Amino acid sequence: MTGGSDPEREGHGFAAEAAALVERLRADLRERLAGMDRDMERMMAASLDSNADDEHDPEGQTIAYERAQLASLTAGLREHLAELDDAAARIAEGTYGRCAVCGEPIAAGRLEARPAARTCVVHAR
Template sequence: MDSARELLAAERQQALRRLAALTGDFDDVVAASRDSNADDEHDPEGATIAFERSQVAALVLQVQGHLAEVEAAIQRLEGGTYGICERCGQPIAKARLEARPAARTCISCASAAR
C-alpha cells in the first residue's frame, strides 16, 4: 500500500499544481477583461474573453473534481477500503489502480456502468 500512497500523493500534488496554474490563468483572463474596453463580444478575430473565462472555469471545476476523487481515495486507503470495488466488493486490479489511482470500481463494473 506504500506504492498506492505514493501514487495518490503524486496525483494530489499534480492536481494542486494544475489548479494553481488554472487559477492564475483565470485571474489573468479576468484582469484582461477589466483592463480592456474593447467590444470583444463582436470581435471577429477570435475567442472572446467571456469564452476564455468560461473555458478556464470549466477546467478548474474538472481539476477540483479530480482532486476530490484523489482525496476520497486517500481516505479509503486510510480506512482500509482502498482497492476494493464499491459496486461488487471485489479487488480492483493492480494495473487499474496504477493507471487510475483514485478508481472506485473494478474494470468490469466501470464497463457495465457505461
C-alpha cells in the same frame, strides 16, 4: 503501481505504493489548479482594463468564452482532486483497491490507469 496477487495487496507495500502515487497526483493537481487560478485572476484583471468589444471580434474567441473554458477545465481538475482525496481516505481506512460494489479486488491495471477508481471494471459501467 505494480500488479500482483491478492496477498500482495493486503501487505503494507501495496498501501504505501498506492499512497505515494495518490499523493503525487494530488500535489500535481494542486499545483496545476493554483496556476489556473492565477490565469483566471490575470484574465479577469485584463478584462477590467479593456474596452474591447470582443463579442464582435472576427479574429478569435471572446474573453467570456475563454473564461468559461478555463472555468470548465478548472472544475474538472477540482473534481479529479476530490476523487483523489477520496482515494487517499480509502487508503487510510484500508479499503483502497477493493470494489465499492462487490468488494472484490480492483485489477492492478485499472488502478494504474485510474488510481482513484472505486469500482472494478465490471461495476464501472
